[in-house]
Amino acid sequence: MDIHRPHSRVARYQAAIEIRPAVPEDAERIARTFLESAEYHAELDPERYSTPTVETISARYREGRQHPSHASREVMTLVAELSGEIVGFIDARLEQSSDPMHREMIYCHIAEIAVACGHRNQGIGGRLLRAAEDWGHRLGAEFASLEYHAANTRASLFYQESMGYRLASITAIKRL
Numbered sequence: 001m002d003i004h005r006p007h008s009r010v011a012r013y014q015a016a017i018e019i020r021p022a023v024p025e026d027a028e029r030i031a032r033t034f035l036e037s038a039e040y041h042a043e044l045d046p047e048r049y050s051t052p053t054v055e056t057i058s059a060r061y062r063e064g065r066q067h068p069s070h071a072s073r074e075v076m077t078l079v080a081e082l083s084g085e086i087v088g089f090i091d092a093r094l095e096q097s098s099d100p101m102h103r104e105m106i107y108c109h110i111a112e113i114a115v116a117c118g119h120r121n122q123g124i125g126g127r128l129l130r131a132a133e134d135w136g137h138r139l140g141a142e143f144a145s146l147e148y149h150a151a152n153t154r155a156s157l158f159y160q161e162s163m164g165y166r167l168a169s170i171t172a173i174k175r176l
Contacts, residue, residue: 017124019080024064027059028054028062029079030061030079032086033086033088033116035057037112038050038051041149041152047175080115086116087118087124088115088116088125089114090131090132091112092109092111092132093108094107094136094141106141106142107143108133113125147171
């Protein structure tokens, strides 16, 4: 039995994944992965999350509206592509805190990241996240930031244990 075989299979899989900037033609394929993530979040917190239509999300990405209108022009969306299939994506933008207590610095804010269900735990999310961090760093960002739902233990393990993120703030909510 070759103990190196599983590793070489993962290495070949990784080599076959292309991380590239998204183009409008990717919109529908991005939307499918986005909707898988939305369904998961709606299960975590149905009071706050819902699953939009594929048409709504496709239009957002096709028209470049996935980033807020107030965002700087420094925004990007990357996709992970395997044999013509979009298996993951990430949206990032550069931001500065408006809090006068914060030091003036640029953050690379990860607004969305998702990997298709059948392709998770293969290193795709890590590759997308590192690519976005590298992009932000090249443009002057000193920190990367992101948010995830408190009940999303899968995300917590990934960001903190695999990718080196640490908790820096906590958002509390209350129904009114």
